[in-house]
Amino acid sequence: MATAIYIPRVNNNDDEVKVLAFDVATGDKVEGGQIVGQVETDKAVLDVTASDAGFVLGFIAKPDEVVKVGSIMLWLGESADEAIPELQESTLPRSTGEISQITAKARLLLAQSGLQADAVPPIDGRITVEAVERFLAAQGGIKMAGAAVDRSPAVDVQPDVDGTLVNLTREEKGMAATVTWHRDFAVPGYIEIEYELAPWAEYAANFQQEKGLLMPPLLPLMAWRLIGIAQEKPVLNGTFIDNKRFEYNLVNLGFTIQAGESLYLAVVRNAQSKDEQGFVNALGDVLRRAAGHNLKESEASGATIGFSSMERWKVTRHIPILPPHTALMVAHAAGRDGKGVLGASYDHRVLNGGQVVGVLKKLSTPNKN
């Protein structure tokens, strides 16, 4: 029996993805778990894997084609000469412009079947148990190869209270993508320590005076210290991919900045290649562009490690969300009575608590060498 591999959802904000390439050809034998191709959005590239072994019967999607999430990518068969099933209406890519309501029982059945709501044609605008069962019957009980990518429902149920759906801005979509990655992939932990404010305050004041800086350099200097620590311990500057730790070769420091209503993660790429003042200047540049809402795309993505402060709001504790594909985000907060708090969110798949405490202890004093 032929089995379809579907276009997976990469994140909740994108109902369409671009097919990048196929790693298999018609007639190839593939194993369960083997990568068969890649899809991408403007935020991420994702491998698509076969859930079961089989022979590639043919491709429905084409490289460089932008396709709907939930549409068929390719067909696998039990033998290489098996015919591709005739496309039925329910297997064709459909517009996702209309948001369907999903009943609670249907949602449960979708989850049990490993299905995305996008793939199921609604009945009278609603995805019900009947709609899901009808879809499953039409597909002969197929498995959705891409379903494991996103554990969340593709479309949430609209509340039973009058209201208006408001489109998100680019920045809001970025924030939603970040928190969704954190929820769906990271295993987050949070640790904080108390530290003496005076050594850092003195170091930053001297640096500012010596360089004649307008901007207080405390936070950029702390971020620079973090970069140095990450260079000493590469595990900090990594992420978790396919049951392996991925350690980045470069340090791209992401630094949060609230500009008006927008929250940005401004990124200094290749930060380890700069000296202390060079980094302070580079961070000042990207933060200034963020404050003016003029960040370049490359300055708003690609962070490998993060630094966040809510001192401005006199917040004494905050637990940051991890940016996609990072394992550590330091949280700087307001001090009190000569003491400050340094915290960090971390991905427990990559780091353990002891490692994070070690980072925070080092970060609590300037490196005067």
Added chain:
Amino acid sequence: MSLSKESIVVAIKARIVEIAAETGDDASELGVDEIIPATGLIDSTGLLELIAWYEKTYQIPLTQEEINIDNLGTLARMAEFVLRKKGLL
């Protein structure tokens, strides 16, 4: 836009008062020769907002090296820097 030193000082001060208000501070008494960061009226994020606004309003793209106390440390220096960059001083 009038580009006298006085008018620039007034406009910059008004922006600083707005930014300071975001964090609950009152910058209405800020003097023209006070070192702005030293007053504590606006923090580093507020200063970034101020500089981004300053560049845009007066159409003077700045290099990071130009953003220092000597050029932009007080209301008077900020106003004079605009005039210098425009060749008006």
